[in-house]
Amino acid sequence: MKTFLKKTLLPAALLVGTVLSVPAIAAEDAINVTNLSYRTGPFAATGTPLMNGQRDYMLMLNERDGGVNGVKLNYDECETGYNTEKGAECYEKTKATSIVTQPWSTGITLQVLPKSNVDKVPILAPGYGFSPMTDGKVFQWAFNPPATYWDGASMILKAISDGNVENLKGKKIVLLHLDAPYGKEPIPLIQAYADKYGFTFLPIPVGVKEMQNQSAQWLQIRRERPDFVLMWGWGAMNVGAVTEAVKTKFPMDKFVGIWWSGHDGDMKSVGEAGKGYRSLSWSLPDSNSQVMQDIKKYVVDAGKSQIGEGEFDWVFYQRGVLISMFTVEGIKAAQEHFGTKVVNPEQLRWGLENLKLDEAKLASIGMSGMIGPFSTACNNHAGHAGAWMMQWDGGKFAKVSDLLSADQDMIAPLVEAEAKKYAEANAPWPVNEECK
Amino acid sequence: MLYRTAGQFKTSYYADHALFPVRQDAMLLGFILLLAFVVFPMTADEFVFKALLVPVLIYALAALGLNILTGFAGQLSLGTGAFMGVGAYACYKLVSIFPEMNIVVAIALSGFFSAAVGVAFGLPSLRIKGFYLAIATLAAQFFLVWLFEKWAWLYNYNSSGAIQVPNIDMFGVTVAGPNASAVVQYYFVLCVVSLITLLSINITRGRIGRIWKSVRDMDIAAELVGINLMKAKLSAFAVSSYIVGIAGALFVFLWRGAAEPVLFDIPLSFRVLFIAIIGGLGSILGNYLGAILIVALPVVISALPSALGLPVSSATVEHLNTMIIGALIIAFLIIEPHGLARFWAIIREKLIMWPFPH
């Protein structure tokens, strides 16, 4: 009967909403860094240590140095539960206050990516997101240091072929991946490799609902008898895959995961049986490094950390520390370049575009050897750092290779083509013409 | 006092059947429309548009579609999310195949695709009833989401498998895509939603609506008085899926800007179902009330601790949020199983009487 009477409650909701969305006025000398975290939901197991690492590094800087050049870092989290819808809501809520957006899932990244040109807040997606984002001419506001999934795929192929991809000729390679944008990322590149080097490539998707019940996928692997299985897995999928691999008697040393599939917490539940499993990692945990010792002293021992037992030594916790370091180094670079203390998002964009993380720099911040040196530029937003192979020895991950590097000759044309395709599909899309 | 109906005489059946037999209702509606069309756009900021106003409208529209099927025609469906997906993907394909097409036309057409799919999956309803039918609609839910994932043509062979909304202009104003402003999108959604609501009111009050209600109340009796059950049920599926499909197209094009198949998975269906049931089955007003509650409440709850300065971690807030929503659903069902719409009806009755008890 009464059509629109429905909206009587809206004014109330609106009122509350307006009150709540008024940006918290930042303290005089502070920078807000809000992380779209996920400590809940099906992927919480892998998310939590990463978020803890990010948080603890920022806390440590505040405690030890009083922030970055005297500017405090207000680290905050907006919980998404790895849910794209909640992520988009968090983005809307935080974009006015936070100087950087860390979307944390490829789905959320794709969602906020088109808005970055309009809202002018840099997106930092370390080691995830859309691989062509490395093309900074097209994706001016998106950064995915230190390496993209395509870099990762290239390095893994190099590692399993003992340095020469020609060796893979005639072999069969299976990609076991999460059936979501994240898992599909490496497919075009591996396919390009397969076409060029003459190996058979077979992607096997694992649905989000099937993560813990992968017997069909592993039966298929058993039937196909591949020479190698690569894994782009996440959260509960990693445990499921390794458990099934053990059951299927698939040789563990032929089973290699990307950096998000090398989580101590996941492997702990498999223990000894997972011995030999390898995972690529762009970060090396080093609990005795200066930075980790400082975190221990100022944050963990002071009872300010949220980490659980043994988590301090985990790959993912220390990777979280490195991820916060990217933001902090970006801020530092911007502060120096613009001669200001409290940088704004646009200045941070410049900072992230001019990261110079060489050996000397890493040593000066106490992170020697924890990450491969790299630098970013206007046409290179990823930095294409190297990575190491880590092997599970039954109790922890240990480094088993030298620093690998990706084959940019294979990747670059694909990046250019995909970035162009993206810009065309989203026309008018601004491109940074000044960048050569 | 405010709602006194004394003195409003009806002198013809026509007047008695008017949309607003009570003058105050029309005035209240006018006031709300004034709020929606003039006051909100002037006062709201971007966050309020994107996190509250636009989603409330779109979810209300989806719930309206579901309500026509479940509340008016009595066929329980758990596949709403997937039908929204059909609308969204159809609209995406239309826009990418015919870039010149007006977005309004594309959205209106995309509804037909979801209506067709809806009718196809509605066919079992002729044989299957009750919860068996509800589970059968889940077949649509899971199958369609799987199809969105596997059928690369749907997302233009894009490597990530997600769809992105391009910038779309209408009469020189960008209405969809990253460059669109929130106010424009809000007005667009508001106009579409108002129009469809008006149409739905007329459909449900008219002949077809009465046929649906008779099928809902007792299908055998309806059949005995000469109603063609097949036509009635399938038309309900068609109209419902059409509206749901349009809601899906708006969902992606005017609000989210990008979508991956998981978005249309079962949680979305449940969310819309919550809205329809908490709002009130068989009511049109209820969908809006339900949407306000289900969409806005979590946003408000998650913002509360930081606004009050409580030191609660965002993860804990999220856990509490889930718990509170669950508890609230149960509480609402216990207090008023017929939904918020009935709640308002009771208040209105009281208001008409007030301040005299008789």
Added chain:
Amino acid sequence: MEFLNSILVKPFSDMFAAPDFLIQVLWEGLVAGVLYALIALGFVLIYKSSRIFNFAQGIMVVFAALTLVGLHEKGVPALLAVPMTLGVMFLLAVAIERVVLRPLVNQPDIILFMATIGITLFLVGFGELIFGGENKVMITEQLHIPTGSFEFEPFGGFVSIEQKDVTAVIGAVLLVGGLILFLNRSKMGRAIRALGDDHQAALSVGISLSTIWVLVWFIAGVIALATGIVWGARAGVSFALEVIAFKALPVLMLGGLESVLGAIVGGIAIGVLEKLFEIYWGQPLLGGNTETWFAFVFALIVLLFRPQGLFGERIIERV
């Protein structure tokens, strides 16, 4: 021709070409089917006695498993943690009956169904608040469940059968057997069945509704714990387990909402068929992952011919 060959001939020739592989597929399907049957059984018991379509069965599985593992982490010996978890499930049953069901007596089915979704959301939030979101390891060894595997080499191939899967199947058979005995032989069990047949008549001969409801929800809790242990031993315990509840729904459609036997037969049939379809048709022809919908579509097709499910009570329309 090519097409017909690939759907009608090739899958079967593949099956005969590698019989050891086929046996493995069937076994995997059987184990999955037993688990689906267990969850479906929880649904059926509650539906039979109270006409409630209990969507919360899935989260009860997670909740029971998490409680068990959580108690063990707190230092409770495994064999003591099991009865304690059962105690928690009993309290949960009482709480649900008091807080949710009692005020909702006589409401339409869909309202009760929504209420169980409300319970699901509440338990998800509550569980994550208490136990955290991490993936936990089921305390398989502490519960004395064997973890090795039997290996056979029929037809020159190899088949590996996990001992814990065997335990699961045996456990499920014992549980179901016990349940059927309980329902048919004990006084309480007969009361449950009476309530399922005719509410009013059952009430008039003095059967207490609230006692039976608590009892039924508690039994569903016991089944949830059993399912949680078995499934948790296969893949770890986390909230991602909750989605297996959806797998039980087509089983219910197929078997009929009221039939215990239907839940078991339907569960096993769906477990085996979906695995066969995925391996021999889904993966080669459809790009895989067909397990998400196969069971639903299959049940839907069966239902078109038998609207009450394979074992459901015949629907008689009275005017």
